Amino acid sequence: MVLDERKLRILSAIIDDYVETASPVGSRTITRKYNMGVSPATIRNEMSDLEELGYLDQPHVSAGRVPSTKAYRLYVDMLLSGARRPIGEDREALQYFTERITQMEDVVQTAAQAVSELTHLTALVMMPGQPTMRIATLQLVPMPRGSALLVIVTDSGIVRDTVIRVSDQLDMDALYTISRMLTETLAGHTLREAQEMLDAYAARSTADQRVLMGVRNLAVQMARQSSVDSVSVDGTHHILNYPEYSDVEKARAFLSVMETRDKLLSVLRSGSGTVTVRIGSEVGLEELGDCSLVTAPFQLGGGFGSIGVLGPMRMPYDRVIRTLSTIGQAMTEIFGSEEIS
């Protein structure tokens, strides 16, 4: 059964009002605030129908109505498909985001911050693992006091560095020669291969073991860190601003789920290649109760990452969708061009 025009308008008004006020919506409120041109009694009849159809819930008989999961689903589907889709980019979001990006390594963190700041919700970002990442370059940069900074760059543009101790006879040129040799040997190999090669070489070589082991250890660590999907979270504190979480127990439950990265990863991984909205039980984290998760994809080195927000089912879906898809696209571009400023 499809809803007629007036029922849709009423349902939409109820959702809008509830998203704004967080309290059950009565028939008089609808007539006053959203002047429908009909009396409260008429609205009541329609609301009664909508409740029968499963679009509205009634906390108790003398309260107003609250949108059900099904209502949000309908509302969001209209947003995502029909002509109402929030087209166009969120200029504010784009500006906010690009202004703050500086370091390559910070893109994910910055994106999460931007999203949580703009939506006042908790932001989640999933970075896809890069198990087949290969070494592109490797360089030793001199540092004071017999140390050197080892920088490894991979073909997907991931940079990692660590400080290792080296013989203090090695000057900039000597370090460059070693870097060049190591790059020639290891470039094009995966991190695990590099580890094996270095182990084998170190065993029968008399060269400076500290450099070799330093490279080996960083490669191992990079392989470990980068082969699995990772997730970062920002803006968890926003949840306290919602009356749904004025109960400290609920707030704590929410925050403790945010600490368990595994669960977050599993729900973020299941996102498709487009903007996805999951409502209530669709989220798949029953500890959270009634939450919604909106995610947008971004591309990184052949895989898909996901950026999203998690919050009460009562959220301004249109704005959230627009912000997320804008930021997602911006991230895809950044990772694609591998250039920042």
Place this chain on the structure above:
Amino acid sequence: MVLDERKLRILSAIIDDYVETASPVGSRTITRKYNMGVSPATIRNEMSDLEELGYLDQPHVSAGRVPSTKAYRLYVDMLLSGARRPIGEDREALQYFTERITQMEDVVQTAAQAVSELTHLTALVMMPGQPTMRIATLQLVPMPRGSALLVIVTDSGIVRDTVIRVSDQLDMDALYTISRMLTETLAGHTLREAQEMLDAYAARSTADQRVLMGVRNLAVQMARQSSVDSVSVDGTHHILNYPEYSDVEKARAFLSVMETRDKLLSVLRSGSGTVTVRIGSEVGLEELGDCSLVTAPFQLGGGFGSIGVLGPMRMPYDRVIRTLSTIGQAMTEIFGSEEIS
């Protein structure tokens, strides 16, 4: 007036019990749990004296007693000075911390995480600004698709990188030559000097402006970021576990103070070169109400940073002090040696 031995024991017991249970302590509790060898009535007389002296407060006449700020002050002073000082390192903390340190840039973040995880309180770390930081080395590392990773290392061991676009005719050797030239020119100069030199040079040179501008921009950005003290925060969510913050309004007030870095900086900067405990109004953030701030210093490039925890006045000061001073020392060592693994 100095407290006699028994009064001290009773006061100490009250503090211990209150730190543990968060509820006012009655005379019977003291006799039962901390067997004092005297009856509740005697304890009551002593408690009455302690209240008169300002060491105890009574929320209302039929509740037990609660330690006052003055009581915590006495308790902490005994910890910090006398023979009761929590000597020795916190092995657990040291292990937890060193296990997790990998990247040089992450030391601060890792330290904050370790502290908040170990103490179950909110951790704060202040990094002192390095306004006179000088360039030590500068290197361009080849990356795919006409890009290069620019790495600047300063004499205090700060590493920063960014990706810049370069002519795709530049191979590893060419980039090294440029790096060498730039290093020779700029090493030993401050970041601001480097910026001016590059501006002047770029104006009259026909060399690849993109490289010069890339270096310039990173130098400017490093100067901006590093000349001011910075602060990072971790574990704000722990506050919800304390009944003092079961009121959502209070929790929100706390979290919003944690968002205002300026205020945090000003209180962290005022720490001395030793472990400092500030209790209640001594903290200097009246928005927080009754909090305590414990800080330990660490050394970084000639300046002093500060690592601390912020939580309810009711906190296990001995453990917190031991953990913080251990981590502070570990950080000093790490920054001093400029080596990690």
Place this chain on the structure above:
DNA sequence: TGTTAGCACTCTCGTTCGTTGAGTGCTAAC
């Protein structure tokens, strides 16, 4: 003089019980 038992007293906390008010569903009239 310090310690202790006994007891009246105080005050919070949780419960119960009306009262109030928002909002509904139904009926009858338009």
Place this chain on the structure above:
DNA sequence: GTTAGCACTCAACGAACGAGAGTGCTAACA
């Protein structure tokens, strides 16, 4: 199909009240 009217329901709020924890005081005791 719409609307006014009205009885009805139920959460929220506040007052009243009993239970319990803990105190201060007094008088007896070592």
